[in-house]
Amino acid sequence: MTPHTWILELEHVIYRAGATEILAGVDLRIGRGETHALIGPNGAGKSTVFDVISGRRRPQSGRVLFNDRDIRGLPPHAIRRRGVSRAFQLSALFDGMSVAENLRVAALGAHATRFSSDTPWRRLHARADLGGESDRLLDMLGLGARRDDRVDSLPYAQRRLLELGLAFAGDPSLVLLDEPTAGMSRDEARHTVALLRTLGAGKTLLIVEHDMSVVFELAHHISVLAQGAVIASGEPPVIRNDAGVRRVYAGAFAEAGDEAGRPLP
Ligand SMILES: Nc1ncnc2c1ncn2[C@@H]1O[C@H](COP(=O)(O)OP(=O)(O)O)[C@@H](O)[C@H]1O
Ligand SMILES: [Mg+2]
Incomplete structure (x- = not known):
């Protein structure tokens, strides 16, 4: 593949918190337009990878290339404006504001540069765009x-749906989703999967997800993180049959007291 096939590349990213090496040299490539699942046992470093990509934590070394530019060390709002957004498990909603206002605030945050630097005329048009965009999002979310x-x-x-929608406000090109179906019933999870297909059309999605049925339903590509390093990356059938991945999962299930050695679906 040519370099431009990748929207995001992590090259040997190392992140330490004090003496603890949480990311021990992560290499990860995300293809433009794909839905990519990042899986791995609890404590593997998945959320830390998201923190690094979104600018909440600065790795001590390595490169984080978004559209071929190194974004390592940029603050979160600057990364958001370049088109990388992140959905939060914990509520980031403004309770006292309306549903539509919440979406517009999120879109404004994503486009702040446009509003501060453009001419008043362009700004007016951009504002009208935002209204139209938030209406389209509201319809998709039901x-x-x-x-x-x-x-x-x-x-x-419905709050969960709106939270999901916020991550798509402002037309980001890469959306990071940390366990989007956590705590949902089967039906709710199924609805969320369908929604992610609609909302994610034309975008790149990077999803951390424990529910393997969701992973295998949505992902074009899967990477497996264990102890701060990517141990396997490939298309779903390859990952399903990877001996190393099965070993890591068997260990994790046994430690967690879960069904030991449960095979990947
Ligand atoms: N600030 C910190 N100091 C020390 N250890 C941390 C810190 N933040 C996270 N960790 C540890 O790093 C590991 C990876 O955490 P995390 O990225 O949340 O994993 P995951 O999302 O895969 O469950 C865990 O063992 C966690 O306890
Ligand atoms: Mg996590």
Whole structure:
């Protein structure tokens, strides 16, 4: 593949917290437009990888290339404006504001440069775009009827949907999702998977997910992280049959007291 096939490349990323090496030289390549799952046992470093990509933690060495530019060390808002967004498991919603306002604030954050540096005329057009964009997002989320309702009046399931939607506001090109179906019922998870297909069309998604049925349903490519390093990366059938991956998972399930050695689906 040519270099431009990759939207994101991590090259030997090392991250230490004090004396603990949490990322021990992570190499990871994400193809443009693909849905890529990052899996691995608890404590492997998956969330830390997301922190590094989104600028919340600065690795001591290595490179983080987004569209061929090194973004290592840039602050989170600068990375967001370049088109990398992250969905949070914990609520990032403004309770006292309406559903539509929440989406618009998220989109504004993603486009802040556009608003501060453009002419008033262009700014006006951009604002109109944002309104249209947030309406389209609301429709996709099935929240059109709630657009003017305060967020704290929504039932939990709709709050989760809106949180997911926030990550797609401002038309990011790469979206990081940390366990988007955690704590959901089977039906809710299925709905979220369908939604991710719609919302993610034309975008690159990097998903941390424990539910293997979700992983194998959505992912074009899977990378496996264990003890701060990528131990396997490939298309789903390759990962499914990788002996090293099976070993790591068997160990993790046994440690967690889960069904020991449960095979990947
Ligand atoms: N600030 C920190 N200091 C020391 N250890 C940390 C710190 N942050 C995370 N860790 C450890 O780093 C490892 C990776 O954490 P994390 O990235 O959250 O893993 P995952 O998301 O794969 O479960 C864990 O063992 C965690 O306890
Ligand atoms: Mg995690």
